[in-house]
Amino acid sequence: MGRNALTLTIVIVLLIIVGPVAAADKPANTRDKITVADILEKVEKRYALSGFTAGFFQSSTLKALNITDTAVGKISIKRPGKMRWIYEAPERQSIITDGTRLWIYRPEDNQVMLGAAPSYFGAGKGASFLTDIRIMQKTFDISVEKARVPDRHKLKLVPKEKSVDVTHIYVWIATRTWEVAEVATYNTYGDETRLEFSNIEFIDDLPDPLFMFVVPEGVDVVELGR
Secondary structure, eight states, X not given: OOHHHHHHHHHHHHHHHHHHHHHHHOGGGGTTTOOHHHHXXXXXXXXXXXXEEEEEEEEEXXXXXXXXXXXXXXXXXXXXXXXXXXXXESSOEEEEESSSEEEEEEGGGTEEEEEEHHHHSGGGGGGGGGGOTXXXXXXXXXXXXXXXXXXXXXXXXXXXXXXXXXXXXXXXXXXXXXXXXXXXXXXXXXXXXXXXXXXXXXXXXXXXXXXXXXXXXXXXXXETTO
16 A cells, blocks of 8 residues: 555544544534534533623614714623623613513612513523523524634524514624623614623522612612503
8 A cells, every 4th residue: 555545544544533523623614514503502511500600891883873882891690581780881780680570770870770571681682592592592593604703603593573672693602612702682773782701600509699689778769661
C-alpha cells in the first residue's frame, strides 16, 4: 500500500471513530446542518437546573423615532415563571414576578406598578421563555438561521399566536457552552429590544423570596390595566 493510500485509510478510520466527537467539539463546522431539535436538546441540558443568574446589557430602539436607549443590570430566573430584573443604570428599576403577580418598582418615581405577569411577559416578551426553555417549542415556530459570527447558533422564533407586541425573536446561542448569549425581540412597528447576557451562573433552588416584593411604606401604588 502506497503512502498516500495508507494516509487516506488512517484518515477514514479516524473519522469513523471520532467523527461524532469532533462534530460536538467543533459545531461551527456543521452549523449549516444542525437542526432546531439538536440545538434545543443541548440548550435544555445546559439549563437543566431550576435557575440561573446573569448580568445583562439591554438596548431598546424605537424605529419611528430612531431613538435607542441602553441599560445594564442583573437577572435572576427560577422555574416555573419566576424572574427578577434589577436595572442598575442609567436609572434604578426592579421588575419582579413570582410567575403570577408582577411588581415594577421605580425608586426615583417613588412608585410601584402592580399587574399580572402573563399579560406583561406574554408571547416571549422580556425573554420570558428563559424561565423554561422547553416552552419554546410549544409557543413558537422555530427555524435555524445563518449566524454571522462563527461561535453562535442563531434561531428565529415566531409566535404561534399572532401578537402586535412580538412579531419575531432572534436567539443567539454560544456554540461552546450552549448558553443563550443574546436575544432580540421585534414588534409590529419594527422596534427592537436586544438583550446580551454575561457571567451566567446556574444555581439550583434560588430562594423564592427573591421573587417577591414588599411595597415600601409611602410609595405610590398603580395597578396596571386600570
